[in-house]
Amino acid sequence: MTSAIHAAYLERTRSSAGNYARACEFMPGGTSRQAAFWKPYPLTIKRGEGAYFWDVDGHQHLDLINNYTAMVHGHAYPPIIEAVRKQIGDGTGWAAANEPQCRLAALIIDRVPSIEQVRFTNSGSEAGALAFTIARIITGRTKLLMARYGYHGSLLEFEIGSFGNEGPLTHLASYNDLADFEAVLDEHGDNIAAVFLEPVLGSGGIIEGEEEFLHGVRKSAHEAGALFVLDEVLTLRFGMGGCQAGINIEPDLTMLGKIIGGGFPVGAVGGHADMLRIFDPDDMKVFHTGTFNANPVTMVAGEISLRELTAERIERMDKLRESLQSGLADAAKKHGLPLATNHHGSCLNIYFSEAVPESSVVRDDEEAIGRFHLACINHGLFIAPRGMIALSTVIGEDHIAEAIEHADAAMGDVAGEIG
Ligand SMILES: Cc1ncc(COP(=O)(O)O)c(C=O)c1O
Incomplete structure (x- = not known):
C-alpha cells in the first residue's frame, strides 16, 4: 500500500x-x-x-x-544535571554505602504512606521480580495473579499476562472485575503468593482502576493468604504519595521506578519493615544484591526528581x-x-x-x-x-x-x- x-x-x-x-x-x-x-x-x-x-x-x-x-x-533538567555532574566528579559507584541513598529513601518513605523501608533495584522490572521473590519467600507459594493486559515489567511471568496469556506461574483476571479476581483466588488461592495490580493500567491504555475494585482485590488477596502488591512504577507521578495516598489503600508491597531515578535506571520495592526484614543481613532469608543497586548517580538524580515534583x-x-x-x-x-x-x-x-x-x-x-x-x-x-x-x-x-x-x-x- x-x-x-x-x-x-x-x-x-x-x-x-x-x-x-x-x-x-x-x-x-x-x-x-x-x-x-x-x-x-x-x-x-x-x-x-x-x-x-x-x-x-x-x-x-x-x-x-x-x-x-x-x-x-x-x-x-538543569537541577538534576548539576547534581549529577557533581556526583560523577566524585565517583559513580563503589562496593560500599553512599549517603544519597538515605536521602532518596527518606523522601519516598515520607511521601508514600504504606512504605516504611525500601530496597533499591535498577529497573521497575527488577522491582517486580523482587516483589514476587519476597511474596514467594513469605508465603511459601509459587504463583502470581495479575490483571489481563496489566504490566509489571520484562519478566516472563509478567510479560505473558500483559499480552493476555496465562502461564505456568501466572493467573489472570479482568481489570476492574472484582468477581473475576475472587473466582481465581477461590480456585487457585492456595498457591498464589501475590496479587499484583496497577492502580491505573499504564501500558494497557491508561485505564483507571475503580476504587472499590482495588480495595476489594486487596481484601480478597489477604483472605486467600496472598500478598497485595501495588505497582506504582508509573503512577507515582499522579500524586505526592502515588495513587495509594489518593484512595487510601495500603498494599503490602509497593513497586516503584521511573521518576524516582531522575532519568537514570532505577526501581525499588517498598513496604513494611517486618516484610523487608528478609533482606536484613542479621536475619537474611534471601540473598539479594546488584552491582548498581542504589548507585549514587541515580540516587542524587532521583532525590531531585522527586523533591521537585510538587x-x-x-x-x-x-x-x-x-x-x-x-x-x-x-x-x-x-x-x-x-x-x-x-x-x-x-x-x-x-x-x-x-x-x-x-x-x-x-x-x-x-x-x-x-x-x-x-x-x-x-x-x-x-x-x-x-x-x-x-x-x-x-x-x-x-x-x-x-x-x-x-x-x-x-x-x-x-x-x-x-x-
Ligand atoms: C506499571 C509498570 N510496572 C513496571 C514497569 C517496568 O519498569 P522498567 O521499564 O523500568 O523495567 C513499567 C514500565 O513501563 C510499568 O509501567
Whole structure:
C-alpha cells in the first residue's frame, strides 16, 4: 500500500535509517527495547533539552511521552544535571554505602504512606521480580495473579499476562472485575503468593482502576493468604504519595521506578519493615544484591526528581493534559476521524475508534494509530506508537498549543489516507 505519510517519514529520517541498519548488525532486529521500536524503524535521537529532543537528521520533536513517563521534568533538567555532574566528579559507584541513598529513601518513605523501608533495584522490572521473590519467600507459594493486559515489567511471568496469556506461574483476571479476581483466588488461592495490580493500567491504555475494585482485590488477596502488591512504577507521578495516598489503600508491597531515578535506571520495592526484614543481613532469608543497586548517580538524580515534583506541578500537568485532550478531540472532529481517549492525571491514551477498547493491546485502529504516529513525527511531535501521551513539568501552555497544531496536521494526513 502506498502511503504519503510513510514516504515522508523515509525521506525525513535517512540518518536514522542508516543508524538502524547498522544496529541490525549488532542487535536482534536492531534494538534492545521493544517499547522503543516501531516500523519501519525508530528515530535515532541525538540530544534532548526541556520539552524537546533532536534526531540525527536534525529535526526537532516536542516530546509528549517523556521516556514512557520517566522524564517527569523533561530532558536535561538543569537541577538534576548539576547534581549529577557533581556526583560523577566524585565517583559513580563503589562496593560500599553512599549517603544519597538515605536521602532518596527518606523522601519516598515520607511521601508514600504504606512504605516504611525500601530496597533499591535498577529497573521497575527488577522491582517486580523482587516483589514476587519476597511474596514467594513469605508465603511459601509459587504463583502470581495479575490483571489481563496489566504490566509489571520484562519478566516472563509478567510479560505473558500483559499480552493476555496465562502461564505456568501466572493467573489472570479482568481489570476492574472484582468477581473475576475472587473466582481465581477461590480456585487457585492456595498457591498464589501475590496479587499484583496497577492502580491505573499504564501500558494497557491508561485505564483507571475503580476504587472499590482495588480495595476489594486487596481484601480478597489477604483472605486467600496472598500478598497485595501495588505497582506504582508509573503512577507515582499522579500524586505526592502515588495513587495509594489518593484512595487510601495500603498494599503490602509497593513497586516503584521511573521518576524516582531522575532519568537514570532505577526501581525499588517498598513496604513494611517486618516484610523487608528478609533482606536484613542479621536475619537474611534471601540473598539479594546488584552491582548498581542504589548507585549514587541515580540516587542524587532521583532525590531531585522527586523533591521537585510538587503538588502544584502535578495539578498543573493535569490541567494541561485536559486542554490537550480537548484540542485533540476538536482536531479529530474537524477531520472526520473517530477519537476515543482514556486519561488519568498527566497521561492520556488515544484511539481512533468510537469507544475505548478493553486494552490498547486489543484495539481495532492499528492502521490509523500507526499512520498517526508516523505523521506526528513528520510534523515534529513525538508520542508513543500505541497513542500514549505523558506530559512533563516543563511543558507549558505554548507547548500544548504547538502539540495540538502538529496533531491537527497529522490527523489531516491520516484522514487523507484512510478517511
Ligand atoms: C506499571 C509498570 N510496572 C513496571 C514497569 C517496568 O519498569 P522498567 O521499564 O523500568 O523495567 C513499567 C514500565 O513501563 C510499568 O509501567
